[in-house]
Amino acid sequence: MPNGESQNVELVESVREFFEARDSVRRGICLLNAGQYDRAAESFSAAIRLNPASSNLRQYLAQCHVGCRNYGAAAGEMAELVAQDPEDITARIRHAMFLWKGGDLWAAIASLRRGVAYAPDCAEIHFQLGTLLAAAGADEEAELRFTQALSLDARHIEAMVSLAMCHAARCEVGPSLQLLTKAQRLRPHDARIGHLLSIASIAAPVDHASARPAAVMPEEPDVDEQLAVDQLSRIIESDQELVDAFLELPLGDIDEEFYQATLVALDRALMRCPERADLRFRYGRVLDRLGRCDEAIASIEHAVAIDPQYVDALIHLAKLYHKTHCPAEATDRLERVLELGAGYADVYVLLGQLYRDAGQTGRARSAFRQAIRINGDYAAAKEALETLPA
Numbered sequence: 504m505p506n507g508e509s510q511n512v513e514l515v516e517s518v519r520e521f522f523e524a525r526d527s528v529r530r531g532i533c534l535l536n537a538g539q540y541d542r543a544a545e546s547f548s549a550a551i552r553l554n555p556a557s558s559n560l561r562q563y564l565a566q567c568h569v570g571c572r573n574y575g576a577a578a579g580e581m582a583e584l585v586a587q588d589p590e591d592i593t594a595r596i597r598h599a600m601f602l603w604k605g606g607d608l609w610a611a612i613a614s615l616r617r618g619v620a621y622a623p624d625c626a627e628i629h630f631q632l633g634t635l636l637a638a639a640g641a642d643e644e645a646e647l648r649f650t651q652a653l654s655l656d657a658r659h660i661e662a663m664v665s666l667a668m669c670h671a672a673r674c675e676v677g678p679s680l681q682l683l684t685k686a687q688r689l690r691p692h693d694a695r696i697g698h699l700l701s702i703a704s705i706a707a708p709v710d711h712a713s714a715r716p717a718a719v720m721p722e723e724p725d726v727d728e729q730l731a732v733d734q735l736s737r738i739i740e741s742d743q744e745l746v747d748a749f750l751e752l753p754l755g756d757i758d759e760e761f762y763q764a765t766l767v768a769l770d771r772a773l774m775r776c777p778e779r780a781d782l783r784f785r786y787g788r789v790l791d792r793l794g795r796c797d798e799a800i801a802s803i804e805h806a807v808a809i810d811p812q813y814v815d816a817l818i819h820l821a822k823l824y825h826k827t828h829c830p831a832e833a834t835d836r837l838e839r840v841l842e843l844g845a846g847y848a849d850v851y852v853l854l855g856q857l858y859r860d861a862g863q864t865g866r867a868r869s870a871f872r873q874a875i876r877i878n879g880d881y882a883a884a885k886e887a888l889e890t891l892p893a
Contacts, residue, residue, distance in 0.1 A: 539848065541880060574605030578605060581597045582598055592622060592628065595615070595618040595622075596615070599612075599614040609639070615635060618632075626653075626656035627652070629648045629649075629662075630661060630662045633652065634665065637665070649666040650666060653666065660686050664683065666682055667679040667703070671706075687700050733771060735765070736768035736770075739768055746765065746769070746785045746788070750785075750788055762792055762793055766789050783803065783806035784815065784819070787800070787816075797827075804820065812843055814840055814845040817837070817840045818840055818849075821850075834857045834858070837853060837854040838854070846873070847877070848884065849874075851870045852871065855868075855869075855874065855888075859891065875888070
């Protein structure tokens with residue numbers, strides 16, 4: 504084949520692979536947002552085969568594994584990212600966190616030790632290593648790591664709080680009080696730090712307490728901040744995927760303050776558009792992320808009242824009712840989902856669990872079998888079916 508023709512064939516093939524990879528990514532994101540983690544993982548794996556150098560794809564695939572609670576596989580994706588880019592500190596820390604969530608605490612500690620060797624001046628790696636060491640009972644080294652983190656970053660608030668807890672464990676009230684006071688002054692909105700400071704103040708001798716500077720009152724939002732929240736609310740109003748993208752991130756990747764700001768922005772958007780079911784649904788999801796389950800249920804029920812065929816809202820309601828021990832309500836919402844024709848494998852599995860817990864073994868068996876018919880590799884459905892009483 505002449506060189507020109509060969510080059511044309513290669514060009515056509517690379518263009519085909521580009522669009523095929525892009526379609527696999529889009530399909531994977533849709534499945535990920537729908538909670539169909541197994542199928543999403545297949546799509547992202549296909550995209551990775553076409554574009555193996557992409558770091559974003561491995562992050563998506565790691566999210567799929569986390570959704571399936573396969574933390575070992577998620578750690579493997581992070582290890583690949585570290586191999587591709589040894590300077591990716593975030594990937595190093597996530598690699599360790601996934602190992603820890605998978606039950607291998609000492610492997611996680613070893614991973615962070617390698618990270619410290621590679622980036623000894625990174626305060627965050629020292630802090631994370633200290634946190635895992637404390638969980639392993641290695642309190643002395645944990646304290647050294649927190650101290651090192653603060654020496655590298657004097658404003659590392661979480662390291663301050665953790666070091667304060669080390670002092671408190673040895674009944675060293677003075678140093679603990681000093682650190683918590685500084686942390687509260689740097690982050691006056693943080694209720695957890697305020698609570699710890701209150702406990703330390705109760706335990707402090709009078710001379711320590713009287714010498715301690717007064718706690719700082721949070722500042723009121725300035726005009727610029729109010730304008731920024733208003734702008735965010737208008738962006739959210741026109742682009743719902745922005746909220747979804749943040750809600751799909753693992754817990755801890757975004758702090759509570761961000762979700763509080765998102766809640767305010769959604770509230771403003773709802774003031775302008777009170778009958779937008781999609782805004783009500785996402786408002787409820789943010790409340791859920793903040794641990795305010797009852798309010799989340801009320802908001803998402805409002806969304807369903809506006810749009811009774813809102814499948815995603817009904818599924819999330821079922822999960823919230825299941826989490827808050829309201830099985831009848833959870834079952835009702837899932838049965839409505841099936842009536843609307845949205846027969847996802849995850850829906851059948853959760854419904855099967857609810858039937859099983861209610862003693863309806865036959866209906867549970869049918870639900871689990873239907874989940875397996877939809878997704879033949881659904882391990883959780885197979886295990887649930889096998890454990891049903893005869």
